[in-house]
Amino acid sequence: MSPWFRSVLSFRPDPALMSGVPLLYQLHALSALALFAVWPFTRLVHLLTAPLGYLTRLYIVYRSRDAQLGARPPRRGWERVR
16 A cells, blocks of 8 residues: 555546555555545634634633623622422
8 A cells, every 4th residue: 555655645546556455454545645635624624723822812701791790790600490
């Protein structure tokens, strides 16, 4: 399989090199190539960019614009059911 991978990476694929390889290995190589082809169009592309931004990102504070929701003091523990 190594000569076939070298031929693919050099943009000169030779399918004859894969003729003697077991079917399971052929399917594995095909699924890897399909994943690499689809990767930029999925959310998996964020794997390359997201972790760096998360290290220096500030916390997000969510506040309500409704004055009544922000006026109530926070309660501790469970609320009593009446």
